[in-house]
Amino acid sequence: MANATADAYLSMTSRPVRTVAMIAGILLAVASTSAAVLIADTQQAQIDLRFDAQRSGHVMIQARAPQPQGFTPEAVRQIEGLSVASEAGELSIWRESVPVASSPFTSAQSVPLVVASASGLEASGTSPVAGARLDTIDLMPAPNAVVWIGATLARRLGIRDRLQSVWIHGRSFTVAGWLQNDSGFEYINNSVVMSSATGRQHYGNGDLVRLLVKVRPGSASAVGEFAMSTLDPTGQQMLADVTPPDGEVLRANVAADVRRVGIGLGMFVGLVGMVAVANTLSMAVQQRTRELGLRSAMGFSRARIGSLILLESAMAGLVAALMGAALAHLGAYLWSASQGWEIIINPLLAPTVVAAGTFFSVLGGIVPAYRAASVSPLTAMRS
Amino acid sequence: MSQSAVLAELVDVELEVHRPVYTRILHPLTLRVGRSTSLAVVGPSGAGKTTLAAILGALQPPSGGTYHFAGANIADLSRKESARFRNLNIGFVFQNANLIDERSAWRNVAIALTDPTLERRAVEQRCREALADVGLQAIADREAALLSGGERQRVAIARAMVKNPLMVIADEPTGALDQTTGRDVLALLYGVTARGATLVIVSHDPYAASLAASSVSLVDGRIAE
DSSP: OHHHHHHHHHHHHTSHHHHHHHHHHHHHHHHHHHHHHHHHHHHHHHHHHHHHHHHOSEEEEEESSOOTTOSOHHHHHHHHTSTTEEEEEEEEEEEEEEEEESSTTSOOEEEEEEEEOHHHHHHTTEEEEEESOGGGGGGOOSSOOEEEEEHHHHHHHTOOSTTOEEEETTEEEEEEEEEEEOSSOGGGGGSEEEOHHHHHHHHOSOSBEEEEEEEOTTOHHHHHHHHHHHHOTTSTTOEEEOOOOSOHHHHHHHHHHHHHHHHHHHHHHHHHHHHHHHHHHHHHHHHTHHHHHHHHHHTOOHHHHHHHHHHHHHHHHHHHHHHHHHHHHHHHHHHHHHHTOOOOOOTTHHHHHHHHHHHHHHHHHHHHHHHHHTOOTHHHHHO | OOGGGEEEEEEEEEEEEOSSSOEEEEEEEEEEEETTOEEEEEOSTTSSHHHHHHHHTTSSOOSEEEEEETTEEOTTOOHHHHHHHHHHHEEEEOTTOOOOTTSBHHHHHHTTOOOTTSOHHHHHHHHHHHHHHTTOGGGTTSBGGGSOHHHHHHHHHHHHHTTOOSEEEEESTTTTSOHHHHHHHHHHHHGGGGGTOEEEEEOSOHHHHHTSSEEEEEETTEEOO
């Protein structure tokens, strides 16, 4: 193998112009594919950063300091009064995980515990599937032991009737109804939901105390700033705007589309590169008929002559792919730097394109290799 | 000639081709070639000399007859087996030397050493020794394109001899050389018999043929009496 590799290396280096012509196609293919994907990934990250706030239909304000009394109702009403805002209310994740069971004797499921107001649930697009209306959650007198549960959790627990009980941390709560959300807050479908008074009564301070405001798309950033200054003018509550990026599926699809365009472009150029390899190798085989005939006369088998050509195409493909990948990374880095962006590099990209470039180069070498293997040893005598 | 002294034996060997038109290139002929000796194949152009050499060198299978080389039947070998046979037993010297111009002299010689298990250093050593045997040790690293006609043909002889073949087939080895250079090359070629190889030389040149221990004359694909 070492001798064969050295032989192929010699054949390539002794005819540099032909070798450059052979690797150019694959180099271009790998470089364009890699650069397209790198720039697409980087650009998509920038698009995400810049448009997340503008795209969102919600504003979410999170308190990093304990909120024993919750958000001030007056401030919440002021926010709701904005022309670009509609519902605003609490939608807190009180505990990331609590054990919930349908009886004291059945195994518990670990689910989030959500504390919400009716407005908060409405702002999230949550609707009641069965049981009490949403606004009753605000009317629950404290102390109480009433909860709503998500529709998925209800199915998992086998709860079919309203006023049935669930056990949370071994304590019985009456189920007032169950809820469904298909608007980006799907975790509610698998959560236990209770009023602010109930949550604070049984569990004290919450983990992620949040106010959710439904806003007109495009106004999230401005409403977020207004909400933070209104809710906490002194800054004691340490509020943060944690507005979620809206339409995550859409964003992922757009990112995938951009990458697909890059990969498609690269594959097209790759096909051209493969044809270039096949064409150059075919011409090379034609030019090297005498040499190949000589090798055959010297005792090279057909397989060995074919392997020599394939090895040359593999080496050319590997060199071209490595150069192309390096060129693409350098180009994408320079482009990103010139735009002030931080380049996003998928670590699998380089090995994938190098492997693909080598593979396509070998693929392009198959027909020329077959033709080379078919050169008669008599050619050496007749030439 | 005793049986043990025979290296190659052709019995009723013939060659016909059917495309593009039916042609009988060689009529059935019988020929014995001894070990460590020389045989000149002479005759006018188109007589079938090169074809006979090609059959002897297993470059071309005959369409009829039997060919035994060192006791083994060669006529029915597959293409792969023929390649192996040539690799082990035959060295070729062609009229135009057939060197790869971009490679050095020793790397051209190395083409003949097809055994992939040989180490690179061993290959280079053997090639340089073979070039030394033909007086070219000083230009072993020179590109073939830069060699003179005589030097190229001597590299070809080194390439033919580097694997110590049983038979060297030379097809018009001096056809492209001037007389002085041609005679130097012939001296080297005929020297291979002293190293145990059999030389089959195909030539128009009466002088080249005169140096052979025996000769066979072909006319229109038949051995002339």
